Amino acid sequence: MQATADAAHRATLVRLVALDVDGTLTDGRLFIGPSGETMKAFSVRDGFGLTLLREAGVKLALITARQSAIVETRAAELRFDEVRQGVADKAAALCEICARLGLTTRQAAYVGDDWPDLGAMALAGLAASVADAPREVHERAHWVSIAPAGRGAVREFAEFVLQSQRLLEPALARHAGGAT
Numbered sequence: 001m002q003a004t005a006d007a008a009h010r011a012t013l014v015r016l017v018a019l020d021v022d023g024t025l026t027d028g029r030l031f032i033g034p035s036g037e038t039m040k041a042f043s044v045r046d047g048f049g050l051t052l053l054r055e056a057g058v059k060l061a062l063i064t065a066r067q068s069a070i071v072e073t074r075a076a077e078l079r080f081d082e083v084r085q086g087v088a089d090k091a092a093a094l095c096e097i098c099a100r101l102g103l104t105t106r107q108a109a110y111v112g113d114d115w116p117d118l119g120a121m122a123l124a125g126l127a128a129s130v131a132d133a134p135r136e137v138h139e140r141a142h143w144v145s146i147a148p149a150g151r152g153a154v155r156e157f158a159e160f161v162l163q164s165q166r167l168l169e170p171a172l173a174r175h176a177g178g179a180t
Contacts, residue, residue, distance in 0.1 A: 007126065007160075012164050013107050014125065015058060016059040017109045018063050018082075018109070018124070019110070020090070020113055021064040023113035023149050024117075024149055024153070026149065027151065028149055040070050046158075047078055049156075049157070049158030051078065053161065054079060055174075058161070060078065061081060061094075062075055062080055062082070062084065063084045063097075063110075064084070065086070066085065067086045071083070081101070084097070090112075091123045094124065095123065105125060106125035108125055109125065109161065110126075110127055110128070112137065113133040114133060115136065118136075127141045128141055128142065129141040129144050130144070130149040131144060132148040132149055133149075143160060
């Protein structure tokens with residue numbers, strides 16, 4: 001997506017990135033065996049994008065309607081500040097997280113992929129979605145990825161936020177040993 005000036009301005013204010021999981025951090029497929037959920041696929045590149053945000057001082061939160069030990073494991077690996085599972089009202093959860101972190105919802109970005117995310121997206125200062133989300137979600141987002149869910153969409157979003165905050169080049173310089 002071509003970033004609009006409005007989306008870029010909103011991104012300059014972001015101090016918290018909250019995300020849905022299934023269909024945002026994953027491609028939305030669930031692998032369920034006889035004992036319950038057995039697998040989810042996460043993109044390493046999306047994870048590194050989240051690491052870059054965390055290194056830049058941006059807080060990270062997961063807000064998902066499902067309950068999954070797999071999500072707990074991935075969130076711990078990426079050192080998320082907040083993990084809310086089994087959430088029916090994602091907008092209320094986003095408000096609670098912002099209050100706990102001493103932030104306004106205007107300082108929050110929310111990345112979602114489907115109708116249950118629309119309340120949190122409407123509340124967030126920057127609403128983002130993935131390329132393969134339904135039209136109704138795209139229409140309510142300030143920013144939409146080019147990449148599909150679970151395949152680089154979150155990395156793309158992380159780089160957009162960092163670029164808007166003029167932190168992308170310094171991050172690249174740190175990882176390239178100062179050579180850019």
